[in-house]
Amino acid sequence: MSRNWLGALVASFVVWGMSSPAAQADSYPSKPIHLVVGYAAGGSTDLVARVVGQRLAEALGQPVVIDNRPGAGGTIASDQVARSAPDGHTIFMSTIANTINTSLYPKLPFDFAADFAPISLVATVPNVLVVNPDLPATNLKEFIALAKSKPGQLNFASSGTGSSIHLSGELFNMVAQVQLVHVPYKGSAPAVVDLISGQVQSMFDNLSSSLPYIKAGKLRALAVTSAQRSAAAPDIPTMAEAGLPGCEVTSWFALVAPAKTPKAIIVRLNEEVRRILGEPAVKTRLSELGADVAPSTPEELAALIASETAKWASVIKASGASIE
Amino acid sequence: MVMEQALADLWYGFGVALQPANLMWVVIGVVLGNLIGVLPGMGAMTTISMLLPLTYVIPAVPAILMLAGIFYGSMYGGAICAILLNLPSHPPHAVTCIDGYPMTLNGRGGAALGITMMASFFAASVGIVLMVFVSPLLEAVAFKFGPTEISAVMLLGLLAGATMARGLPLKGIAMTLFGLFVGAIGTDVSSGVQRYTFGLRELADGVDLAALSLGLFGISDFLLTVNRREVATTTTRLTMRQMMPTRNELKAAILPMLRGTGIGAIFGAMPGTGPTITTFVAYALERKIAKSPERFGKGAIEGVTAPEAAAHSKTQIDFIPTMSLGIPGDPVMALLLGALIIKGINTGPQLITEHPDVFWGLVASFWIGNLLLMVLNVPLIGIWVRLLRMPYRLLFPSALFFIAVGVYSTHNSVFDILLVAAFGCVGAIFLLLEFPVAPIVLGFVLGPMLEENFRRAMVLSHGDLMIYLQRPISAGFIIACMVLILLQLHSYLRAPASARPAYAPH
Numbered sequence: 001m002s003r004n005w006l007g008a009l010v011a012s013f014v015v016w017g018m019s020s021p022a023a024q025a026d027s028y029p030s031k032p033i034h035l036v037v038g039y040a041a042g043g044s045t046d047l048v049a050r051v052v053g054q055r056l057a058e059a060l061g062q063p064v065v066i067d068n069r070p071g072a073g074g075t076i077a078s079d080q081v082a083r084s085a086p087d088g089h090t091i092f093m094s095t096i097a098n099t100i101n102t103s104l105y106p107k108l109p110f111d112f113a114a115d116f117a118p119i120s121l122v123a124t125v126p127n128v129l130v131v132n133p134d135l136p137a138t139n140l141k142e143f144i145a146l147a148k149s150k151p152g153q154l155n156f157a158s159s160g161t162g163s164s165i166h167l168s169g170e171l172f173n174m175v176a177q178v179q180l181v182h183v184p185y186k187g188s189a190p191a192v193v194d195l196i197s198g199q200v201q202s203m204f205d206n207l208s209s210s211l212p213y214i215k216a217g218k219l220r221a222l223a224v225t226s227a228q229r230s231a232a233a234p235d236i237p238t239m240a241e242a243g244l245p246g247c248e249v250t251s252w253f254a255l256v257a258p259a260k261t262p263k264a265i266i267v268r269l270n271e272e273v274r275r276i277l278g279e280p281a282v283k284t285r286l287s288e289l290g291a292d293v294a295p296s297t298p299e300e301l302a303a304l305i306a307s308e309t310a311k312w313a314s315v316i317k318a319s320g321a322s323i324e
Numbered sequence: 325m326v327m328e329q330a331l332a333d334l335w336y337g338f339g340v341a342l343q344p345a346n347l348m349w350v351v352i353g354v355v356l357g358n359l360i361g362v363l364p365g366m367g368a369m370t371t372i373s374m375l376l377p378l379t380y381v382i383p384a385v386p387a388i389l390m391l392a393g394i395f396y397g398s399m400y401g402g403a404i405c406a407i408l409l410n411l412p413s414h415p416p417h418a419v420t421c422i423d424g425y426p427m428t429l430n431g432r433g434g435a436a437l438g439i440t441m442m443a444s445f446f447a448a449s450v451g452i453v454l455m456v457f458v459s460p461l462l463e464a465v466a467f468k469f470g471p472t473e474i475s476a477v478m479l480l481g482l483l484a485g486a487t488m489a490r491g492l493p494l495k496g497i498a499m500t501l502f503g504l505f506v507g508a509i510g511t512d513v514s515s516g517v518q519r520y521t522f523g524l525r526e527l528a529d530g531v532d533l534a535a536l537s538l539g540l541f542g543i544s545d546f547l548l549t550v551n552r553r554e555v556a557t558t559t560t561r562l563t564m565r566q567m568m569p570t571r572n573e574l575k576a577a578i579l580p581m582l583r584g585t586g587i588g589a590i591f592g593a594m595p596g597t598g599p600t601i602t603t604f605v606a607y608a609l610e611r612k613i614a615k616s617p618e619r620f621g622k623g624a625i626e627g628v629t630a631p632e633a634a635a636h637s638k639t640q641i642d643f644i645p646t647m648s649l650g651i652p653g654d655p656v657m658a659l660l661l662g663a664l665i666i667k668g669i670n671t672g673p674q675l676i677t678e679h680p681d682v683f684w685g686l687v688a689s690f691w692i693g694n695l696l697l698m699v700l701n702v703p704l705i706g707i708w709v710r711l712l713r714m715p716y717r718l719l720f721p722s723a724l725f726f727i728a729v730g731v732y733s734t735h736n737s738v739f740d741i742l743l744v745a746a747f748g749c750v751g752a753i754f755l756l757l758e759f760p761v762a763p764i765v766l767g768f769v770l771g772p773m774l775e776e777n778f779r780r781a782m783v784l785s786h787g788d789l790m791i792y793l794q795r796p797i798s799a800g801f802i803i804a805c806m807v808l809i810l811l812q813l814h815s816y817l818r819a820p821a822s823a824r825p826a827y828a829p830h
Contacts (some may be wrong), residue, residue, distance in 0.1 A: 041376060041659060054380065069736050072511075072528035076737075079525070104516075155784065161516035183783050184513050186776065189658065199470035199784060289665060 028088050028265050029062040036067045036081050036092045038074025044208060044289060048123055048253045049093040051285050055276045073101055073162060075108060082110040086258040088265035091119065094256045096164045099308040103316045104162045113309055117266055118301035119255040120273040123291035126226035127168045127249050128207045128236060130219040132198045140222045140242035143202070147178035155181040157191035157200040165191075167312060168204035168225055168249045170319035175247040195219065206251055207232060208290020225249040232290050252294065254301055270298055330456050337684030340385060341692055346685065349386035353393020354693045355700065360394070361401020361413060362708045363726045368398040368414075372659050384667035385681055389689045391663055395656055396448065396639050396690065400697045403440045403632050404708055408433055410545050411723065415537040416599040416635050418765050419607045423620060423627030430623045432573075434566030439577050439625060440632045441567075441701055447585040447633035448694045451640025454589055455687055471784065472791050475777035476801035481601050482770045483808050484608040495759050503767020506531055510772075514779045526739035533600070535731050535743040536768055540761045542727055543748025546720055548755055567702070573625050580610050580626040584633030591634070592641025599638055600769045604762075606634035640690060647675060647683055 035053045039045045049066055057064040069077035074097050081092040098112045129140070137143035147154050158166035161184050173180055183200050185191035188209050194200050196218050203210075207230055213219040214233070223242040224230050227250070239247045255273060257266065274295040276282055283293050296304070340346060360371045372391050379387035398414065406417040407424035420440075427436040482500070509520045510530030521527035569577070584606045591602040610626040611617050620627050646657040669679055676683045731740045751761050785791040793799045 041662070043658075043662070047662060047665060050376075067736065070529070071735060071737070072525045075528075076525055160513065161511075181783060183780055185780075186513055194470060197468070197470060 028268065029060050031089055032063040032065050033057075033060065033088070034065050034067045034084075034090045036069055036077050036090065038069060038071075038077035038093075038095070038097075040070040041066075041068050044125070044206065044291075045093055045095055045253060047289055048286065048291060051282060051289075052093075052122060052255075052273065052276060055279070055282060056272060059272045059276065073097055073104075073160075075101055075105060078112065078116075079109055081256075081258060082115040084258055086117075086260035086262075088257060088261050088269065091255055091257045091269070092116070093122070094254050096251045096308065097162075099305055100162060100164065100167060100312045100316070102309050103313040113305055115259045116256040117259050117261050118298045118305065119257055119266055119269045120277075120298065121252060121254045121294045121296035121301050121304065122273065122277065123253050123286050124226070124294045125251040125253075125289075125291045126207045126224040126230045127165065127204045127251060128210055128214075128224045128233070129172070129202065129204055129222045129239075130195065130210050130214065131202045131222060132195055132200075133217065133220045134198055135201050135220070137222070138220070140237075140239070140244060143222055144176050144178060144244070147176070147180060151179045152181060154178075154201050155183050157183050157185055157195055157203040159188040159191055160184055160186060164249065164251050165204050165206070167315050167319075171249060171315050172204065172244075172247055174315065174318055176244055192219075204249070206290065211290055230290075231292055232287060252304070253291070254296075254304075256301075266298055327457070333680065333684050334456055334688060336680065337686075337688035338692075340681050340685035341389065341688035346386045346389055346689070347692070349382070349390040350393050350689045350693050351696060353390035354397035354697050355704075357394035357397020357399075358401040358697060358700070358704060359708075361398035362404050363401075363413065363730070368395045368656050371398070372656065372663075376659075376663060379663055379667070384664065384669055384679075385685050387667060388660065388664060388682060388686060391660055392643070392686060392689070393693045395660070396636070396693060397697060399635055399639050400441070400444060400701060401708070402635075403444070403628075404437060404705060407436045407440065407628065409723075411542045412537050415533050415765060415769075416603045416631075418537050418541055418600070418762060419603045419631045420628055421541060422607070422762060423622070423624045426621065426623035427625070427628065432623065435569040435573055436625065436628050437705060438567035439569045439573060439629055441698060443577065443581040443584065443629045443633040444636040445694055445698045446581055447588060447635075447637040448640050448690065450585050451589065451592065451637040452687060452690050452694075454637075454641055455644055455690075468797060470795075471777040471780035472795050472798045473801070475774055475781055476792060476798035476805075478601075478770050478774035478777065480801050480805050480808070481605050482766070482774060483805055484605060484612070496763050499754070499759055499761065499763040500767040503764035503769075504771035505767075506536065506764065507768040507771035508775075513776050514783075524739075526737060530772070531743060531768070532731070532734060532740050533765075533769065534734055535740045536747055537765050538727050538731060539744040539747025540751035540754075540764060542723070543744060544751030544755055544761070546724070547748055547752040550720060567705070569625075576625050577629040580630035581633045583609060584630035585637045587630075588634035588637030588639075589641055592638040593644065599635055599642075600765065602634045602638045603631035604766050604769075606630040643686070643690075647686070 033056070035049055035056075037046050037049045046066065046068060053064040053066055069080055071077075074095065077092065078094070078098060078101075081090055084090040094112070094116070101108065102112050129143075131137060131143065135143075135146070137146045156169040156172075158169060160166065161182075165188065166182060166184065169180060169182060172178070180202065183191075185194070188205060191200070191203060192205060192209065192213065195203050195205075196213060204225065207224060210219055210221070211233060214221045214236075221233070221236045223239045223244070224233065224236050225239055225248060227238065227240075227248055229236065229238055229241075239245070255269070257269070277293040277295040286293055341350065356371065356375075357368065360368065371394050375391070375394070379391065382390075399416075402412070402414045402417040403420055403424070405411045405413040406420040408428050410421050410425035412418035412421055424433075424436050424440075427433055505520075507530070509527055511518050511521075511528050518528055587606045587609065588602055591599075591605070607627055607630060610624075610630045611620050614620065614624070614626065642657055646661060664682070669675070669682060727744060728741050731744050732738065734740065754761055754764075781791060782789075791798075792802050
């Protein structure tokens, strides 16, 4: 059994070694495509990449290999993609974290806005302000009033310093002029546990991970941070509807390629991705993950990356967060 | 009433798990798990993430049954390498090496494996029974554990563990401190500051546990023995008869098995504690209460039975918070949840009611899978052992190969392979100087959890240390810490001067 396994491994290396190094745009794709993910298998970025990657493989007639390179908030994967051959055979599932990291890490060896060519936005996930149900605040206005009456007493959990969940809280502090204390955790799951048990009082969690607890009544949702209500939870008002305009945060996933990838390949990938995102089956699967499909043109994605980078730079500057 | 309902549900679960297609995937899962458990470095994590795409094409129930089978199947395999080769294929089994390998050297390796299998099956069965009947109770306990309680538990674990090392107590403490230092490498969760990373982004998430333990235990042992050209310790043919423990060995193993199972159950109910601390605490407890602790490290059967039983009951009970709350206890559980989400199944508190076929089918498959592993292990251990009984000149390179592949595949990072090599050299130096390496793993695992939860507790209490005494559960653990320190001082002061090795002149 082990010998066969070893044989298969050796064979796969041989096949890998034989594939042609240079690829032409007209014969694209000429070998398996690596879709690099900056997070571990099983996380939300990975799941989105797998749903899209599977359909992309069928459309392009070449396998799409999901390449998980977790570490350092996705910057290890970004660096690797930025330096790989710009032939369309290496693409990257970037996230909102990429635009945050630009301001968070002072010494990155790449510039996310300049070293990557946008392909298409893929999906968006709103964050949701959830509180422990025992907290005496049933809506956003009451919560803000409670926070103002007890400055520095209420706190919010996050999945880590510099995560979109953390910075949503910092943005809220800025816009609502309150002082919630940041309590970082390693990942979202342990933070949600402590939120349910009342160790911490609030969190700006990704809607997808909190939704089951909201439905079960273990967490109370006050508002979603997206511009529109989410299809996954139409009962929850937006921040603006609940009385706090200007506190908009949407987590997003977008496909990008190394900067010098030929325009023809970018266009081809953009067409395929937009077609895939229009399929009802893909829509349903992504909505099960709490994500809304969001196809875009490369230009629209470039504009989003620019505006997000500027927004997080100002929030990070105001909150004083940074990774040395 | 509750009991009847649970039994009816379980009966339904067996109906699901025994459907031929589902049963087939259970068998595939456990055999595969057993194999990867034997191969050093090839963890359940790696295998499950590699097989995740395969599950896209099969329905949700068989997919989750197979993936779970890989997980607990690997637990059975892990003990084999630890006992026969002194190689902790997976970190939780590091502690099994301490007494399992000496048993092999004493010619009792077969008996150690036999006992381990019995203890494992027993502990897993207890875990499953708990999963069926007391899930609601354990859920309640899990929610009582905040940062304060977790940091108090970690402190107790660290104190208990630091004193379990063999040889000079000071050396044990030094190694625990070294482990704490290695654990401090990486990005600080509270402030985001990078510590001891020397600008290497590969170190930003800290040192990988698998890289550390495989280097310290596996590579260092190779480095020290490779030039001696001794005959491999596994040359003796392992038969059924040899795997039968003697009556005395069985007698000595029963109580440790029960205690280990209990510890595994307690730690399984606390999300985030991890399997490695569980086995270390089980080992430390056995050493603490043993009548003649000097036997430990020389092939004490309790030192093998208790941690393995703890690992298996913890493995099963880990599924309780994962399945009933959607809270993964460790990364493998997180991956399993991810697999369910891919299949369109919402995880969380409503999983059991919405998808009874998934939950009860899984529970029933645990029993079937564990029974299969018990039965299969008798012929399979023979095959695994033959695999491992190759001459050293073949065994070393192939084990190194699997270590490299396994470590690489966790983060797809070449840096981690270099890390294994570095820790191998460090471990070899420590072993030459007769420093015990097991406490390094303990300090490494517990240190960051203690720090993280302590700082979180301090943020939540606005810097008031009294919170540790105000909350009853943490107060209990703090008192236990005090008692442990007092007992240690007491036994030290009472021991005759000749038995105080720490200050004995050479």
